[in-house]
Amino acid sequence: MMTRYSEKEMMAVAAAREIRNGDVVFCGTGISMLAAMAAKHISAPDSVIFFETGAMDAQLEELPLAVGDSRVMYGAAVNRGLSDAFAFMQNPFSGRRVVGILGAAQIDPYGNLNSTAIGDYERPRVRFPGSGGACDVASFVSRTIIFMRHDLRGFVPRLDYLTSPGWLDGPGGRERAGLSPGGPEMVVTNLAVMGFDKETKRMFLRGCYPGVAPEMVLERMGFDADVSRAKEIFPPSVDELRILRERCDPQRLILG
Amino acid sequence: MKGSDKVTDIRTAVRKFVRDGCHLSIGGFTINRNPMAAVYEIIRQRIGRIHLYAHSNGQGVDELIGGGCVENLEIAYAGSGRFASTCIRFRKAVEAGTLRVEDYSNYQMSLRFQAGAMGVPFLPTRSGLGTDIVRRWGFSKEMRENDPRLPDSKLTVMENPFGEWGDVPKVVLVPAIHPDVTILHVQKADAQGTARIEGLPFSDVEQALSAEKVILTCDELVESDRLREYPEQNQIPHLRVDAVVHIPYGAYPTACYRYYDYDPVYLARFGKMAKDDQSYAEYLQEYIYGTENHPGLLAKVGEERLKRIQADARTGYAKDLDRR
Numbered sequence: 282m283m284t285r286y287s288e289k290e291m292m293a294v295a296a297a298r299e300i301r302n303g304d305v306v307f308c309g310t311g312i313s314m315l316a317a318m319a320a321k322h323i324s325a326p327d328s329v330i331f332f333e334t335g336a337m338d339a340q341l342e343e344l345p346l347a348v349g350d351s352r353v354m355y356g357a358a359v360n361r362g363l364s365d366a367f368a369f370m371q372n373p374f375s376g377r378r379v380v381g382i383l384g385a386a387q388i389d390p391y392g393n394l395n396s397t398a399i400g401d402y403e404r405p406r407v408r409f410p411g412s413g414g415a416c417d418v419a420s421f422v423s424r425t426i427i428f429m430r431h432d433l434r435g436f437v438p439r440l441d442y443l444t445s446p447g448w449l450d451g452p453g454g455r456e457r458a459g460l461s462p463g464g465p466e467m468v469v470t471n472l473a474v475m476g477f478d479k480e481t482k483r484m485f486l487r488g489c490y491p492g493v494a495p496e497m498v499l500e501r502m503g504f505d506a507d508v509s510r511a512k513e514i515f516p517p518s519v520d521e522l523r524i525l526r527e528r529c530d531p532q533r534l535i536l537g
Numbered sequence: 538m539k540g541s542d543k544v545t546d547i548r549t550a551v552r553k554f555v556r557d558g559c560h561l562s563i564g565g566f567t568i569n570r571n572p573m574a575a576v577y578e579i580i581r582q583r584i585g586r587i588h589l590y591a592h593s594n595g596q597g598v599d600e601l602i603g604g605g606c607v608e609n610l611e612i613a614y615a616g617s618g619r620f621a622s623t624c625i626r627f628r629k630a631v632e633a634g635t636l637r638v639e640d641y642s643n644y645q646m647s648l649r650f651q652a653g654a655m656g657v658p659f660l661p662t663r664s665g666l667g668t669d670i671v672r673r674w675g676f677s678k679e680m681r682e683n684d685p686r687l688p689d690s691k692l693t694v695m696e697n698p699f700g701e702w703g704d705v706p707k708v709v710l711v712p713a714i715h716p717d718v719t720i721l722h723v724q725k726a727d728a729q730g731t732a733r734i735e736g737l738p739f740s741d742v743e744q745a746l747s748a749e750k751v752i753l754t755c756d757e758l759v760e761s762d763r764l765r766e767y768p769e770q771n772q773i774p775h776l777r778v779d780a781v782v783h784i785p786y787g788a789y790p791t792a793c794y795r796y797y798d799y800d801p802v803y804l805a806r807f808g809k810m811a812k813d814d815q816s817y818a819e820y821l822q823e824y825i826y827g828t829e830n831h832p833g834l835l836a837k838v839g840e841e842r843l844k845r846i847q848a849d850a851r852t853g854y855a856k857d858l859d860r861r
Contacts, residue, residue, distance in 0.1 A: 310616070310618050310619065310622070311619065311622075333593075333643055334566055334737050334739060335737050335738070335739070336737060342852065343852075343854075343856070343857075345618075346568070346618045346619040346620070346860060347566075347567040347568050347569070347595070347616075347617065347618025347619065347620075348566070348567065348593075348618070349565070349566030349567035349568060349569040349570075349593070349595075349618070349737070349739070350567075350568065350569065350618065350792070350799075350854075351569060351736060351792050351794045351798065351848070351852075351853050351854040352852075352854055353737075354736040354737050354794050354853060355852045355853050355854065356852075360736055360737045360738075361737075361738070362647075362737065362738045362739055362740055362741075362742070362743075363592060363643055363644065363647040363739060363740045364644075364647045364648070364651060364740065364743065367643065367644035367647065367662075367664070371644070371662065371663060371664070373704075397640060397669070398631075402669070402673050402675075403675075404632075404634050405631060405632060406632070407628075407632070408623065408627070408628045408631040408632055409623050409628075410614045410615050410616035410622065410623045410624065411612060411613055411614045411615060411640050412613055412614060412640065412641070412642040412643065412670060413593050413613055413614030413616070413642070413643050414593075414613075414614075414642065414643040414644065415642075416642040416664055416665055416668055416670055417642045417643060417644040417645075417662075417664040417665075420663055420664040420665060420666060420668075421663065421664065442669045442673065443667075443668045443669040443672075444668060444669065444670065445668065446666070446667045446668050449667045454667070455667070458666045458667030458707075459663065459666045459667075459694075459705070459706045459707030459708075460663065460666050460667060461663065532859070532860060532861055533861075534619065534860055534861065535619070
């Protein structure tokens with residue numbers, strides 16, 4: 282029997298499935314927190330959630346509405362500050378264990394992100410909040426998972442402003458810039474999951490959600506992507522949905 | 538030697554230390570422990586042309602901008618979590634061209650305060666290599682060179698002077714910040730200014746130690762002996778503090794861990810009224826200019842709502858608070 286589920290539920294579950302035991306998960310605001318919480322209850326009970334604000338191994342009895350929410354402080358192993366949190370990621374001993382979950386207004390074929398401004402930087406058409414910790418995380422850690430809405434405004438051939446580094450201009454780009462070797466691993470959207478080719482570092486279609494055809498995905502992107510490797514993505518299971526709805530977001534603050 | 542008594546009221550502290558055109562930094566993070574009573578007092582005193590520094594400050598920054606107090610802003614992130622994914626008055630001001638912004642990352646801003654606190658001109662990081670944070674400047678070269686209070690460069694990239702050491706080929710050097718005044722809201726302080734922050738300190742300590750003058754507002758004014766019983770739990774020594782103001786709910790409508798939560802009702806109403814200039818003028822009149830001080834604003838909010846955000850003793854926030 283099919284259980285009904287929303288786009289956001291599918292996205293949270295698709296990202297949660299990528300988190301493994303032993304991962305240290307850096308969370309931003311919103312759906313990334315849900316994904317990290319869901320992973321802890323479903324597939325990766327020994328993953329550790331941490332926030333740029335300095336809360337290490339936060340317990341999250343309730344869903345925080347910002348990374349500065351007091352809910353990230355309760356029951357944490359250590360409450361330090363921003364300096365410690367970013368040092369943890371910049372330090373290769375600990376940084377390589379970190380999976381960063383990010384979101385943005387624009388993404389390009391190499392997974393570079395814009396969360397600063399659309400239009401002219403000096404006098405933008407739309408201004409967004411800015412990097413926050415996103416540029417730091419994207420500069421430092423070994424893997425990032427990116428949440429995006431799948432549309433032409435978001436998937437662009439060239440960013441208006443490069444806030445957070447992905448694979449930059451392709452193979453060898455990060456090394457040339459002086460960055461650590463990690464980079465974006467996947468993009469979770471409301472339609473599909475995208476990956477990055479090991480050789481070319483360009484985005485490709487890893488799989489569509491049930492009922493979504495590859496053509497629908499391509500129509501909503503401003504650049505071409507290989508769809509030949511697309512595999513079916515399974516819908517959220519009854520258990521995954523129950524945990525998401527009852528344990529993670531009973532007030533539907535993020536799920537809506 | 539316990540230091541002198543620095544207890545004063547917020548009106549006096551702001552009048553004395555926060556001037557037109559001053560370089561100001563405020564503590565807190567998004568919707569937590571912003572020094573809101575001080576922010577509202579700055580707006581009431583109509584202080585303008587402020588050069589403001591923050592890392593990820595939400596409500597405090599947005600209200601200072603909305604109140605017309607800010608001319609230049611150096612920041613990493615202007616957002617209030619789910620209540621405003623981009624700060625609303627910030628966004629309007631940038632799009633209208635009435636606010637100059639210099640963008641950094643959170644770590645870069647933390648390091649800049651740290652450099653200021655340490656008395657060194659800059660600190661290095663690997664964050665930002667290859668990005669527009671390094672390539673694009675919000676403040677022009679001319680503006681920087683004409684203002685002795687600003688470094689001539691936003692930041693600079695340097696080859697590792699130790700060669701291969703540390704396996705790092707290049708670093709980004711970010712310049713120190715020296716605010717005229719930093720304002721923090723803390724849970725506990727004594728009359729001399731020794732402070733205890735509970736829960737996450739964010740970058741508050743670095744922000745305080747980088748500034749020439751420091752104003753503390755506190756939810757509880759406690760005896761020195763109580764703080765000195767566990768000095769390892771205190772973060773800011775009285776030696777660096779210039780004014781102490783006792784203001785219960787001084788971070789309201791943002792949260793103060795173990796004391797009270799953020800007020801979703803206030804933040805949602807602010808978000809609605811901030812969307813339009815007309816209704817924002819009404820907001821300013823009704824809540825800020827129309828109230829004499831912070832207790833006046835709290836009285837307008839009412840006891841019932843303050844009771845609802847009381848922190849639960851076990852978790853430090855208001856458990857099961859309706860946040861829809």
